[in-house]
Amino acid sequence: MSKPKNWPATLPYLKAPLYGKDISATHIQFLRTRPQDGDIDQVPTAPASSPATETPCPRVKIQAITDRSHPAYGQFGLFAAQNIAPGELILAYLGRLHGRATTSEESDYDLWLDREMDVAVDAAREGNEGRFVNDYRGIEGKERANARFGNVFCEKWGEVCVGVWAVGGGSKAKGDGKKKKKSEGGIKKGEEILVSYGKGFWEERRKDGGDDGGEDQ
Numbered sequence: 001m002s003k004p005k006n007w008p009a010t011l012p013y014l015k016a017p018l019y020g021k022d023i024s025a026t027h028i029q030f031l032r033t034r035p036q037d038g039d040i041d042q043v044p045t046a047p048a049s050s051p052a053t054e055t056p057c058p059r060v061k062i063q064a065i066t067d068r069s070h071p072a073y074g075q076f077g078l079f080a081a082q083n084i085a086p087g088e089l090i091l092a093y094l095g096r097l098h099g100r101a102t103t104s105e106e107s108d109y110d111l112w113l114d115r116e117m118d119v120a121v122d123a124a125r126e127g128n129e130g131r132f133v134n135d136y137r138g139i140e141g142k143e144r145a146n147a148r149f150g151n152v153f154c155e156k157w158g159e160v161c162v163g164v165w166a167v168g169g170g171s172k173a174k175g176d177g178k179k180k181k182k183s184e185g186g187i188k189k190g191e192e193i194l195v196s197y198g199k200g201f202w203e204e205r206r207k208d209g210g211d212d213g214g215e216d217q
């Protein structure tokens with residue numbers, strides 16, 4: 001199977017990151033620098049064998065949103081195809097890498113990979129399953145995101161990508177502040193994978209007179 005089920009017929013499906021015209025040698029050097037042990041902001045590594053970088057990704061499925069109460073009714077969402085452990089990398093978010101100068105104001109699929117280095121990834125015109133992750137706001141019974149965006153060095157492509165991670169998995173201090181316990185999290189097979197796009201995304205939407213994503217969090 002070369003494309004995931006429900007992939008839109010007219011949209012190119014990416015199996016690796018794509019470089020826009022404004023991606024420079026400096027950007028490429030940054031993207032391809034393998035994280036070193038002891039780096040201050042250590043970016044985790046996904047081994048070449050990780051299912052998270054398989055294309056299509058076996059961990060997820062794209063499904064139409066058929067529940068009328070869902071704020072993205074009539075669109076698509078991304079769902080877990082298997083149980084996902086807390087803190088686990090679910091998949092890489094692939095799209096066209098670009099800088100600030102070529103940002104499309106209309107794109108709802110554009111994420112910063114590194115603001116300081118001026119690299120973002122836009123999956124509006126091409127991408128992978130990651131582009132179908134919805135925001136948890138306004139969805140009945142969902143009070144928080146069960147996934148988050150975070151960078152990862154993908155050995156498969158030899159570069160830093162934005163990853164979609166299951167929340168949790170870290171250690172949380174207990175009430176007495178001494179003992180630690182594993183925090184909750186994880187995503188059950190069949191559950192929708194939901195991130196927070198951040199308040200900024202919805203504030204921009206409100207200014208433009210679009211959907212407001214429900215609650216103001």
Ligand SMILES: C[S@@+](CC[C@H](N)C(=O)[O-])C[C@H]1O[C@@H](n2cnc3c(N)ncnc32)[C@H](O)[C@@H]1O
Pocket residue numbers: 071072075076077108109131132133134135136137138139211212213214
């Ligand atoms: C990155 S896309 C997510 C995938 C999208 N549902 C699709 O089928 O292409 C972002 C868009 O999904 C919709 N969306 C995602 N989460 C939403 C939410 N909680 N409330 C309303 N719309 C949402 C909005 O239209 C938003 O611009």
